[in-house]
Amino acid sequence: MMTLKMEGARVVIIGAGVAGLVAAQHLEAAGVRPLVIEATDRVGGRIKTDQVDGFLLDHGFQVLLTEYREAKHYLDYEALSLTHFRPGAVVYRNNTIASVVDPLREPSEIFRAIFSSVGSIKDKLLVWKLQRELKGTASEELFAAKNQQSSLAFLQEYGFSQTFIDAFFVPFFGGIFLENELKTPAPMLRFVFKMFARGHAALPAQGMEEIPRQLKAQLTQTLFRFHTEVAAVKDQTLVTTEGEEIPFDILIIATDPKKIMPRLAGAPTPYHATSTLYYASTGGQLPDRLIGLMADKGAIVNNFCLVDQVATEYAPSGQHLLSVTLKDIPTMANAEEKVAQEIRDICHQPNWQLRPLKRYDLPKALPHLDHLSYDYTPTEARLTEQVFLAGDQLLFGSLDAAMRTGRRAAEGVLAALQRL
Numbered sequence: 001m002m003t004l005k006m007e008g009a010r011v012v013i014i015g016a017g018v019a020g021l022v023a024a025q026h027l028e029a030a031g032v033r034p035l036v037i038e039a040t041d042r043v044g045g046r047i048k049t050d051q052v053d054g055f056l057l058d059h060g061f062q063v064l065l066t067e068y069r070e071a072k073h074y075l076d077y078e079a080l081s082l083t084h085f086r087p088g089a090v091v092y093r094n095n096t097i098a099s100v101v102d103p104l105r106e107p108s109e110i111f112r113a114i115f116s117s118v119g120s121i122k123d124k125l126l127v128w129k130l131q132r133e134l135k136g137t138a139s140e141e142l143f144a145a146k147n148q149q150s151s152l153a154f155l156q157e158y159g160f161s162q163t164f165i166d167a168f169f170v171p172f173f174g175g176i177f178l179e180n181e182l183k184t185p186a187p188m189l190r191f192v193f194k195m196f197a198r199g200h201a202a203l204p205a206q207g208m209e210e211i212p213r214q215l216k217a218q219l220t221q222t223l224f225r226f227h228t229e230v231a232a233v234k235d236q237t238l239v240t241t242e243g244e245e246i247p248f249d250i251l252i253i254a255t256d257p258k259k260i261m262p263r264l265a266g267a268p269t270p271y272h273a274t275s276t277l278y279y280a281s282t283g284g285q286l287p288d289r290l291i292g293l294m295a296d297k298g299a300i301v302n303n304f305c306l307v308d309q310v311a312t313e314y315a316p317s318g319q320h321l322l323s324v325t326l327k328d329i330p331t332m333a334n335a336e337e338k339v340a341q342e343i344r345d346i347c348h349q350p351n352w353q354l355r356p357l358k359r360y361d362l363p364k365a366l367p368h369l370d371h372l373s374y375d376y377t378p379t380e381a382r383l384t385e386q387v388f389l390a391g392d393q394l395l396f397g398s399l400d401a402a403m404r405t406g407r408r409a410a411e412g413v414l415a416a417l418q419r420l
């Protein structure tokens with residue numbers, strides 16, 4: 001009887017990002033055959049990869065943190081052929097270049113770490129102390145409601161010098177949060193720091209889109225409709241921008257719902273913006289498998305790396321792929337040339353040949369959240385009797401959060417179907 005309810009229910013999911021795909025997986029496992037409606041041409045949402053001239057270009061520089069709890073559960077890491085960055089970064093500041101490699105993970109770097117110009121001995125000891133503390137703390141605890149001060153306030157209170165904050169934390173976490181004032185609530189900093197301390201920042205051999213592709217390949221009962229944008233939700237019907245009406249019994253909105261349900265309380269979620277520029281590179285060199293951080297305040301660039309040092313498949317043989325992520329979407333003319341020149345200048349490599357491949361301007365890259373939660377109950381995913389919500393904006397903008405919200409929404413739907 002219960003299976004019939006599951007099989008007969010018209011469950012529709014709006015959005016084929018990782019949140020929607022994980023929700024579909026849970027529904028399928030319980031005998032539901034969901035319909036996923038997606039505005040673009042394929043699955044992945046913000047995680048997509050294009051092929052241009054033999055290069056793999058992710059839509060914005062992104063990494064998979066291998067310690068993510070949900071990612072470990074839903075993804076087959078081996079099949080993704082993950083390769084990873086080294087644990088550290090190279091800091092470019094005031095015309096100097098200094099590497100900060102975690103000596104606990106790469107013991108050969110211990111002396112370089114001690115004598116690195118980035119940070120005082122006290123700052124380095126505090127990094128090790130924080131790493132040790134966070135490694136041993138449950139992620140749920142890192143998000144405790146009482147500790148929602150800004151990341152900057154947390155670092156200052158912890159005792160880090162302003163010089164070290166400016167030279168390392170601002171460009172490092174600024175590149176992850178996509179904002180350089182470190183206003184993002186401290187739980188995110190603690191969580192990401194813990195993920196870096198325990199695991200790796202990795203890339204799938206065939207690009208980040210391999211992640212949603214793998215999730216989709218696990219679905220056998222889900223129907224997909226691409227190139228279909230939902231304009232509005234009216235009672236138990238979706239209306240597409242083409243005017244088509246699609247009825248549903250239960251709906252999961254796996255994206256920000258404000259545009260399609262404008263009467264929802266509150267303003268639409270604000271987002272942090274960024275641009276990633278890709279260049280085919282010849283003749284330049286960067287330290288192996290380390291992300292470069294630009295610590296000078298006036299710079300356009302936030303971070304950069306040669307992606308194919310980590311995953312060789314990202315560039316055709318004999319060429320290299322430089323990824324450069326900016327602090328914001330540039331408005332000046334000739335941004336591609338100005339960014340290339342800034343890279344040549346800060347790396348002291350005036351003859352570096354950089355051929356622009358493609359630029360991704362991402363006005364809605366990461367949700368701007370004032371309060372972060374690590375998890376919630378399936379009941380909290382329920383908006384109305386028939387409508388459930390998912391999407392990274394509900395927890396802490398990331399791949400891991402998106403997956404968890406997909407799971408919680410599906411669990412809520414299944415509980416509701418059982419009561420029908």
Ligand SMILES: Cc1cc2nc3c(=O)[nH]c(=O)nc-3n(C[C@H](O)[C@H](O)[C@H](O)COP(=O)(O)OP(=O)(O)OC[C@H]3O[C@@H](n4cnc5c(N)ncnc54)[C@H](O)[C@@H]3O)c2cc1C
Pocket residue numbers: 014015016017018019020037038039040043044045046047059060061062063064065228229230231254255256260274362364365366390391392393397398399400402
């Ligand atoms: C530049 C950048 C860097 C990032 N770096 C990282 C990182 O290093 N690590 C990390 O963990 N996370 C990172 N993220 C965040 C991560 O990509 C997202 O948290 C995650 O992909 C969100 O998934 P989602 O399913 O919640 O939403 P989305 O991926 O946004 O999916 C929503 C889907 O809904 C569809 N949709 C929206 N409206 C409609 C409509 N009206 N009708 C039909 N379909 C609709 C959209 O087309 C989209 O496919 C980064 C993101 C960006 C952009």
